[in-house]
Amino acid sequence: GENVEQHPSTLSVQEGDSAVIKCTYSDSASNYFPWYKQELGKGPQLIIDIRSNVGEKKDQRIAVTLNKTAKHFSLHITETQPEDSAVYFCAAHSNYQLIWGAGTKLIIKP
Amino acid sequence: EAQVTQNPRYLITVTGKKLTVTCSQNMNHEYMSWYRQDPGLGLRQIYYSMNVEVTDKGDVPEGYKVSRKEKRNFPLILESPSPNQTSLYFCASSFSAPNNQPQHFGDGTRLSIL
Numbered sequence: 001g002e003n004v005e006q007h008p009s010t011l012s013v014q015e016g017d018s019a020v021i022k023c024t025y026s027d028s029a030s031n032y033f034p035w036y037k038q039e040l041g042k043g044p045q046l047i048i049d050i051r052s053n054v055g056e057k058k059d060q061r062i063a064v065t066l067n068k069t070a071k072h073f074s075l076h077i078t079e080t081q082p083e084d085s086a087v088y089f090c091a092a093h094s095n096y097q098l099i100w101g102a103g104t105k106l107i108i109k110p
Numbered sequence: 111e112a113q114v115t116q117n118p119r120y121l122i123t124v125t126g127k128k129l130t131v132t133c134s135q136n137m138n139h140e141y142m143s144w145y146r147q148d149p150g151l152g153l154r155q156i157y158y159s160m161n162v163e164v165t166d167k168g169d170v171p172e173g174y175k176v177s178r179k180e181k182r183n184f185p186l187i188l189e190s191p192s193p194n195q196t197s198l199y200f201c202a203s204s205f206s207a208p209n210n211q212p213q214h215f216g217d218g219t220r221l222s223i224l
Contacts, residue, residue, distance in 0.1 A: 001169075006152070043114070044213075093210075096208075
C-alpha cells in the first residue's frame with residue numbers, strides 16, 4: 001500500500017524567510033496530493049493541493065511542486081509570518097483513502 | 111455554517127466501558143471518515159464510508175466499529191476500550207472520495223482510556 005514520508009518533523013525559520021517541507025510517496029498510481037494546516041486545538045484544513053498532471057501550483061505565498069518520476073512533492077511558503085506557525089501535513093490519495101505524512105511543526109521566530 | 115461536529119470534545123473513561131463518539135455534517139457530503147492522530151504518526155484512517163450503509167476498514171480498524179444509517183451521521187463506537195486507544199480522534203467529510211476533494215474536519219475528540 002501507499003506510504004508517505006515527511007521531513008523535517010520540526011522546522012524553525014525567521015519571520016520573513018522561506019520554509020520548505022518535503023514528502024515522498026511510494027505508490028506510483030497516486031494522483032492527488034493535498035497539503036493541510038493544523039492549528040492548535042483544531043482539525044486540519046486544506047491549504048493547497050496538486051494533481052499528478054501538474055508540476056507546480058501557486059496560491060499567493062504558498063506553492064506546491066510535484067516530481068512524479070522521483071515520487072516526491074514539496075510545500076514552499078515564502079515571506080513567512082507569525083500566523084504560519086502550525087503543524088503541516090502532506091497526504092497522497094490511494095484507493096479511496098488519503099495516506100498522511102507524520103507532520104511538520106513549523107515555528108516562525110520573530 | 112458548513113461544519114463537521116464531533117461530540118464529546120474530551121472524554122476520560124475506563125477500560126472496557128463502551129463509548130460512542132458522534133459525528134455529524136451539514137454539507138450533504140457522501141464520504142465520511144474517522145482518523146486517529148498520535149504524535150509522530152500523523153493521521154491514520156480507522157474507517158470510512160462512501161455513502162449510507164457503505165463502510166470500509168481503513169488502516170487501523172481493530173477495536174472500533176462504525177455505522178452509517180443516515181447521510182449526515184457517522185458515529186465511532188468503541189465496544190471495549192483499551193488504553194492503547196487513548197488518542198486524538200477526528201471525523202472528516204467530503205462530497206466524494208478524497209481523490210480531488212478537500213476533506214472537512216471536525217475539531218477533534220480527545221479520548222483518555224485509563
